[in-house]
Amino acid sequence: xxxxxxxxxxxxxxxxxxxxxxxxxxxxxxxxxxxxxxxxxxxxxxxxxxxxxxxxxxxxxxxxxxxxxxxxxxxxxxxxxxxxxxxxxxxxxxxxxxxxxxxxxxxxxxxxxxxxxxxxxxxxxxxxxxxxxxxxxxxxxxxxxxxxxxxxxxxxxxxxxxxxxxxxxxxxxxxxxxxxxxxxxxxxxxxxxxxxxxxxxxxxxxxxxxxxxxxxxxxxxxxxxxxxxxxxxxxxxxxxxxxxxxxxxxxxxxxxxxxxxxxxxxxxxxxxxxxxxxxxxxxxxxxxxxxxxxxxxxxxxxxxxxxxxxxxxxxxxxxxxxxxxx
Amino acid sequence: xxxxxxxxxxxxxxxxxxxxxxxxxxxxxxxxxxxxxxxxxxxxxxxxxxxxxxxxxxxxxxxxxxxxxxxxxxxxxxxxxxxxxxxxxxxxxxxxxxxxxxxxxxxxxxxxxxxxxxxxxxxxxxxxxxxxxxxxxxxxxxxxxxxxxxxxxxxxxxxxxxxxxxxxxxxxxxxxxxxxxxxxxxxxxxxxxxxxxxxxxxxxxxxxxxxxxxxxxxxxxxxxxxxxxxxxxxxxxxxxxxxxxxxxxxxxxxxxxxxxxxxxxxxxxxxxxxxxxxxxxxxxxxxxxxxxxxxxxxxxxxxxxxxxxxxxxxxxxxxxxxx
Ligand SMILES: Cc1ncc(C[n+]2csc(CCOP(=O)(O)OP(=O)(O)O)c2C)c(N)n1
Ligand SMILES: [Mg+2]
Numbered sequence: 001x002x003x004x005x006x007x008x009x010x011x012x013x014x015x016x017x018x019x020x021x022x023x024x025x026x027x028x029x030x031x032x033x034x035x036x037x038x039x040x041x042x043x044x045x046x047x048x049x050x051x052x053x054x055x056x057x058x059x060x061x062x063x064x065x066x067x068x069x070x071x072x073x074x075x076x077x078x079x080x081x082x083x084x085x086x087x088x089x090x091x092x093x094x095x096x097x098x099x100x101x102x103x104x105x106x107x108x109x110x111x112x113x114x115x116x117x118x119x120x121x122x123x124x125x126x127x128x129x130x131x132x133x134x135x136x137x138x139x140x141x142x143x144x145x146x147x148x149x150x151x152x153x154x155x156x157x158x159x160x161x162x163x164x165x166x167x168x169x170x171x172x173x174x175x176x177x178x179x180x181x182x183x184x185x186x187x188x189x190x191x192x193x194x195x196x197x198x199x200x201x202x203x204x205x206x207x208x209x210x211x212x213x214x215x216x217x218x219x220x221x222x223x224x225x226x227x228x229x230x231x232x233x234x235x236x237x238x239x240x241x242x243x244x245x246x247x248x249x250x251x252x253x254x255x256x257x258x259x260x261x262x263x264x265x266x267x268x269x270x271x272x273x274x275x276x277x278x279x280x281x282x283x284x285x286x287x288x289x290x291x292x293x294x295x296x297x298x299x300x301x302x303x304x305x306x307x308x309x310x311x312x313x314x315x316x317x318x319x320x321x322x323x324x325x326x
Numbered sequence: 327x328x329x330x331x332x333x334x335x336x337x338x339x340x341x342x343x344x345x346x347x348x349x350x351x352x353x354x355x356x357x358x359x360x361x362x363x364x365x366x367x368x369x370x371x372x373x374x375x376x377x378x379x380x381x382x383x384x385x386x387x388x389x390x391x392x393x394x395x396x397x398x399x400x401x402x403x404x405x406x407x408x409x410x411x412x413x414x415x416x417x418x419x420x421x422x423x424x425x426x427x428x429x430x431x432x433x434x435x436x437x438x439x440x441x442x443x444x445x446x447x448x449x450x451x452x453x454x455x456x457x458x459x460x461x462x463x464x465x466x467x468x469x470x471x472x473x474x475x476x477x478x479x480x481x482x483x484x485x486x487x488x489x490x491x492x493x494x495x496x497x498x499x500x501x502x503x504x505x506x507x508x509x510x511x512x513x514x515x516x517x518x519x520x521x522x523x524x525x526x527x528x529x530x531x532x533x534x535x536x537x538x539x540x541x542x543x544x545x546x547x548x549x550x551x552x553x554x555x556x557x558x559x560x561x562x563x564x565x566x567x568x569x570x571x572x573x574x575x576x577x578x579x580x581x582x583x584x585x586x587x588x589x590x591x592x593x594x595x596x597x598x599x600x601x602x603x604x605x606x607x608x609x610x611x612x613x614x615x616x617x618x619x620x621x622x623x624x625x626x627x628x629x630x631x632x633x634x635x636x637x638x639x640x641x642x643x644x645x646x647x648x649x
Contacts, residue, residue: 035448035449035627036448036449036450036451036625037448037450037454084625087449087625087626087627087628087629088626093625095624095625095626095628095629096451096452096624096625096626096629097451097452097625098449098450098451098625098626100450100451100453100454101451101452101453101625113453114410114450114451114452114453114454115410115411115414115453116383117383146382146383147383149382149383149384149387150383150384150385150386150414151384151386151387151414152414177355177382177383178355178356179356179359179360180355180356180359180380184380185380185381185382186382248360250359250360251359251360308626308628309624309626309628309629310628311628311629311632313624313629314619314621314624314629314632314633315619315621318620318621318622
């Protein structure tokens with residue numbers, strides 16, 4: 001395993017940051033503090049964390065409507081993200097974006113996205129920019145299995161492959177597209193198999209296993225950085241919650257969800273790996289969880305105490321400062 | 327008369343039309359599971375299992391399939407989950423559906439309905455809240471319909487389905503659960519007919535979608551100021567019922583046009599310009615528009631409340647129009 005104990009611990013912590021951030025955000029919806037959509041990433045943590053574990057600060061990440069995990073894994077601050085979900089002026093997007101549009105350009109996290117499949121071509125474009133500037137920055141685009149049906153998937157990956165751009169396409173195949181089981185509306189089970197159409201490598205990994213994701217993504221990122229072009233990774237994963245708030249989940253059985261939560265929780269799996277390696281003790285585990293809990297408590301306090309944006313903010317940010325809005 | 331919700335009325339229209347005409351089919355994302363995102367397509371899979379297609383996330387594909395099937399003699403009803411995503415299928419709507427009849431010298435007919443849940447609902451920000459009526463009004467060959475009540479929703483959807491040309495059917499998400507009287511059985515409302523919802527002598531308020539109900543509420547408040555306001559529901563934006571609107575404005579001498587969308591280059595602007603051009607001699611004041619500022623929909627509720635126009639914006643506008 002080419003993973004160091006330090007990075008292992010960081011990634012273990014990051015999975016907990018995502019899990020506890022979201023569980024708290026979900027709880028805040030019932031209190032009315034968090035409003036709008038909340039697409040929970042819980043269950044899929046190993047994908048964002050395993051991929052981002054290979055990235056440099058200056059690498060680009062683009063996400064989806066389900067991007068709390070991508071943002072946190074890229075290093076976004078939980079208190080500013082929580083403030084965004086609260087619609088506060090101190091949020092990552094000043095209260096203008098909300099859960100589906102969190103972005104942090106200081107981290108080259110170029111944004112979650114409310115439009116399915118919308119990040120694929122722009123991630124390719126960010127990779128083109130790296131190539132034009134002569135840097136070796138890599139772009140990563142996360143997207144769901146549903147996005148693989150969109151034209152943007154084919155057009156975006158087609159261009160990335162054509163120009164051998166430094167980009168890694170990461171499909172989070174959680175087997176559902178909103179309320180529809182993937183195989184009700186798809187002919188190919190594996191999204192990785194689609195890579196052949198663009199003559200790029202396509203790899204399927206167990207997205208519940210952080211080590212596997214980390215290693216496969218590591219190769220893809222290195223390949224991109226060497227200028228050898230894109231890779232399409234399919235992470236087979238599962239979301240523990242419904243599609244978004246208020247999902248009745250009639251399309252899947254509670255047994256299926258229970259089975260995944262009990263036997264395929266990426267955090268539990270990686271904790272065992274860490275302990276087997278002798279990289280994590282019970283005390284360290286408890287300490288990490290406590291520290292993350294404190295971080296999230298602090299995030300809520302910050303969000304709660306932050307002011308809402310003021311009415312004059314309605315018309316700012318439409319165009320660059322100084323430009324008139326009609 | 328019995329009352330139904332807006333979405334129940336749409337569902338009834340769909341069921342009745344599908345019963346009447348075997349060429350009608352429904353296509354869209356998640357239209358079977360849970361009875362569709364807004365329950366509008368509920369029960370269709372059970373009753374007409376061969377004529378409902380739950381699709382992958384592929385708006386351009388869905389729309390293009392609709393266009394082709396329509397040219398080949400079918401009557402598709404396409405559902406776009408949030409109207410914002412129609413932008414992913416603009417070629418199919420604008421270059422294909424809209425222009426086929428004209429480009430083919432009248433040979434092609436594209437009898438399809440594109441259902442567009444629109445506007446602000448739960449707080450979903452800029453990519454799930456748009457309205458964009460005027461985008462499609464601007465395209466010759468398309469018809470744009472905006473029901474504001476359950477009864478009109480049923481009557482207009484039936485007429486839209488029977489139209490030989492494409493119809494963009496705007497459904498404001500916020501009024502899906504509103505209730506109102508809906509006639510049983512056959513009930514159609516011709517496209518291109520506005521409706522006078524309240525008669526008045528002092529000013530005409532022309533309203534679109536949910537702004538109709540708000541205008542009626544504003545009209546009640548304005549009674550206290552001594553203004554007797556007429557409220558006209560545009561209902562159909564293209565074709566536009568210029569006759570009903572101009573007759574009303576010419577009678578009252580004052581006009582306010584209310585839409586929920588940004589009034590800059592919006593549907594209300596076209597109506598206001600039409601009034602200015604046709605009723606200039608009868609107007610006793612400026613034609614005033616009510617709409618949202620020209621900004622994307624923000625997320626924070628504290629910002630949204632300064633974007634979506636409400637009753638006080640209408641009463642203010644009427645006062646401005648009258649002075
Ligand atoms: C272009 C577009 N079409 C439809 C939607 C509505 N929608 C939001 S999420 C979603 C399902 C996405 O499935 P998938 O890509 O597998 O991602 P997952 O939610 O499973 O993470 C749909 C249909 C959208 N946001 N954008
Ligand atoms: Mg999915």
